[in-house]
Amino acid sequence: MGLTHSSTGKEISDIGLTVKKQSPQDMCIAIAGNPNVGKSTVFNALTGMNQHTGNWPGKTVTNAQGYLLIDGETYVLVDIPGTYSLLAHSPEEEVARNFICFGEPDAVILVCDATCLERNLNLVLQTIEITSKVIVCVNLMDEAAKKHIKINCKKLSSELGVPVVPTVARKKKSLEALKKTIAYVTHNENGTKPVQTKYCPEIEKAIEILQPCVEKKTSGRINSRWLSLRLLDFDESMRDEIVSFFGEDISQDEEIKQAMEKALSLLSDGGKDKDDLCGLIISTLVGESAKIAQKSVIYEKKDYDKTDRKLDRLFTGRLSAYPIMFLLLLFIFWLTINGANYPSSLLSEFLFYIQDKLLLLFDYLNAPKWLSGALILGAYRMLAWVVSVMLPPMAIFFPLFTLLEDSGYLPRVAYNLDKPFKKCKTCGKQALTMCMGFGCNAAGVVGCRIIDSKRERIIAMITNSFVPCNGRFPILIAVIGMFFVGSSAKIFSSISAAFILTLLIISGILLTFLISRILSSTVFAGVPSSFTLELPPYRRPQIGKVLVRSIFDRTLFVLGRAAAVSAPAGVIIWILANTEVNDVTLLSHFSGFLDPFAKIMGLDGIILMAFILGFPASETVIPIMLMAYMSQGMLIEYESLAELKNMLVSNGWTISTALCTMIFTMFHWPCSTTVLTIKKESKSFLVTALSVLIPTVTGIVLCIAVNAAFRIFL
Amino acid sequence: MNGIKSLCDMTPGEHARICCICPDADNKHIKRRMLDLGMINDTEIECVGKSPGGDPKAFLIRGAVIALRSEDSSAVFIRTKS
Incomplete structure (x- = not known):
């Protein structure tokens, strides 16, 4: 298959860049800059929006738009993917270039990293060649101050001929001057006189x-x-x-x-060779940047990056890198499992208490049985399950993960894992997309845009669902809690639970390597492409802000989406469970039909049915399963994991059922949102089909093997 | 001692200056990417570390740390400082 670097691009560079103006007078401002300089933070601070931010290059791959009001005038702000240059070569760089060059923005804010200004100036010089309406925003001034890097913004402004505004985008107050400058530049035709770079x-x-x-x-x-x-x-x-x-x-x-x-x-x-013209142009620009930087930046301390290098030696050291990765994973899972236990049972107690009261209320109102059944025992109960099982682990895992993301550790993971990925003929940046997959596989698939080579990008998309997203994550936690460690909250049992979970995740990672390797030498054959990855300075995460942001923006958002799917799913399940054909409920027909095959896989018909019905959102798998079991007679209420376990055991669950369920949770078809996203991103039916088939077949094969092993040896 | 060698042979802690970037014909785009990162002739470069597998290595270039694979960095020739 001729998937080479040169054929990359066009297909996804059309990620719709239409500026949504509220009225024709609105001004359009582009926010551009190198990757990972805080563009999204500036964007959020100016618009009051909550675009996801994080300390790693390539985080923003889509264009967010927001509105800013200055003195009664509306400005449309467009957050553009980070780019090193406008002489583009990767798809997202093309988006940036096309918007600045041909999108005719009324002004361009170029966000620069104060700790690494010289490199950033290259893009500034390229931009002021196109338009004079440029504002340079030197961000991360606080980081620079900490490293004793002094920036003379006045000097810089006179060297460039455009306004230069120092900011600390994390602190909203520091953006007032930027707002004033935006208004000034857009209203004064001759307000800026950018210098032109002279070539040979x-x-x-x-x-x-x-x-x-x-x-x-x-x-x-x-x-x-x-x-x-x-x-x-x-x-x-x-x-x-x-x-x-x-x-x-x-x-x-x-x-x-x-x-x-x-x-x-x-x-x-x-x-002057025509082929080398571009090189000549860039060299001149880089040289010019160096000259300007020399005049306006003072490094007061030579070894300003000493701490970063020390941390790098620890996190990427030959002996320490992998153990630290393992321990970090273990620690995060341990905190999640340990922390989720108690609030989970508290929540369910409360929610099921409400359910009883609701039933009484419906009785009192003489509501028909089918109505209270569908609404309360169907929709409400499903919702209660989703909230009590899903919310606590998410509310703990998301903030922890956001802390990691803010700190700058993730690019080091990509760096550490690049060698194994290269062995599989893919790209180390796949590790970053896998990390995003922990949050949501659909987000992980979109994140694959940071991978330049189309071949490697497609492999990353197909294998993304080998990382369990937050919808599947709590399933694993619940099953491990019930079947693999004692129900007591002793420290030892929670550590061993975390250990099992970590092993499962690692098996997912190993399978990612294996499948990537197989794909690289069969369907998507090719050689690994080039790889440049910036390792940003470590930053101390803002813990308070991370907590608020990750709970409100991510956790509640994901929960809302899950709830929107689970309520109707609850109604459907209730109807299936209460409609009888030939004296047997539809639910039993369905699960009975699946049962023989599911049994071979070490599952049962109901588990397999739950996975199938959970296709719209994996969050609903466990609740569907539980409701289906309950509808078969025994109606118990969830008070503790131990009780839940009793119910499952009485329905024929054994250790091997639990293990196969976990395996199938890790490896089955991706949820509907992810499948649609893959279709949209790859524009290929083959890729979409493979991304459904490969994990499904893997899961089925593994389940059958494990089940057979249990039958034979135990 | 002033020796010309390939960037991929640098060891952590070494300082050097770039002499030329001469990639193979089928890897031309890497040169452009490197130029974008500020790697032009005579740029100071320091090897600041290597990944646990020995490859890629991390280089300090104009204030930023960039990881490069040996396949790509072998196209860059440097002059080490004594």
Whole structure:
């Protein structure tokens, strides 16, 4: 299959960038910058929105839009994926370039990292070649101060010719000056006078020849100097953009064609190879950035990054890296399991108390039996299950994970795991998408956009569901709690529970490697592509903010989505359980039909049915299972895991059932949202089908094997 | 001692300057990516560490730490400082 780097791109670069203005007078502001400089934090602070943030490059791969009101005027802010350069090569960099170049924003805010300004200036210089409406926002000033890096913003501003605003985006107050500058730049036509980078004489001569023709043809719609440069250094990926912007391919214009020929021959006469023109241009820009940085940045301490390097030696050391990863995983799971136990039973006690009261109320109102059944025993009870089983682990796991994300540890995981991934002919960044998969597989699949090579990206998408998302996670925790450790809350049992969970996750990771390897040498054959990953400085996470943000933004959001699915699912289950055909309920028909096959896999018909009906949202699998068991006669209420276990055991559960259920939880089809996302991202039926088939077949095979092993040896 | 060698042969703690980036014909785009990261001729570069498997290695380039695989960094030639 000819999936090479050069065929990457076009398909997903069209991730719809339409600016949603509330009224035609609204101004459009793009927020651009290098990856991981705090663009989303600036965006959130300005718009009051809650775009997800985190300390790792490539976190924002979609374009968020929000509104900002300054002095009664509305500004539409567009959060653009991070990019190192506008001479783009990866899909998300193309999005950024196309928006800044052809989206005609009223101003561009370039967010820069104060601790690494020089590198950021390259993008600034490239942007001010296109538009004069640029505001440089030097973010993370507090981090720079901590590292004794001093930035002279006045000097920087005079060197660049555009306003420079220092900010600490985490502190909203520091953004007032930025707001004022936005208003100033958008209202003063000549408010900024950006300096132009001068290239070597040959290039300047070539521009001189071409620019007048381009100016004439485009009548000032776009910066003619910049466009001339791009035409000289012709980039295939820009042709379509130029055509759709001007309505024609201006490089085919007779006059421009002639000027081009003249300019190019001049270049080759001067010994400048056309193929190397781009390299020459970038080199000049980088050199210029270095000069400007030298004038405006002072490093007061030579070894300002000493702590980061020490931490790196620990987290990526030859001997310490993997044990630390393992222990961190173990610790997070232990906290989650241990912490979730008590609130979980408290919640269910409360919610089922309400259920009894609701039943009484319906009785009192003389409501028909089917109504109270469908609404309370169906919808409400399902909801109560989802909330009490799912909420506590999520509310603990999400904040812990967000802390890790903020700290800058995740890129180190990708760094540590790159070698094994390379062995599987894929990309270390797949580790980042797997981490996102812990939160939500659909998010993990979207996150795969950070992987440049299409082949590697598709493999990462297909294998993403080998990491259990938060919907499946509590299933594992509940089953481990019931069957593999004592029900007592002793410290030893919770550690062993966490240990089992960690082993399961690691088996998922190992299978990811295996499947990636197999895919890399069969369907998606190819060699590993190049890999550049920035390891950002460690940052101390803001614990308070993380708690609030992760609980309100992520936990409640995910829970809301699960609830929206589970209430109707509850009604359906209740109807299935209470409609009889030939004296047997529909539910029994269904589960009875699945039973023979499920038995081979070490499950039973009801478990398999729960997984099938749980396709819209994995959160509902356990509740569906429990309701189905209950509807078969014994109606107990959930008061403790021990009681739950008794019910499952009386329905024929054994250790091997529990183990097979856990395996099938880890490895089965992804939920409907994930499948749809894969379809959307890959635009390929084959990829979508594989991403459903591969985990399903893996799960079925593993379950059958484990079940057979139990039968034979025990 | 001033020796020219490949970037992938640098060991943690070593300082050097970039002489040239000459990738194979089928890996041309890596040069562009490296240029974007500020790796032009005569750029100072320091190897700050290697991953547990020995590859990729991490390099300090213009204030940022960038991890590069040996396949890619072997295309970069450097002059080590004594």
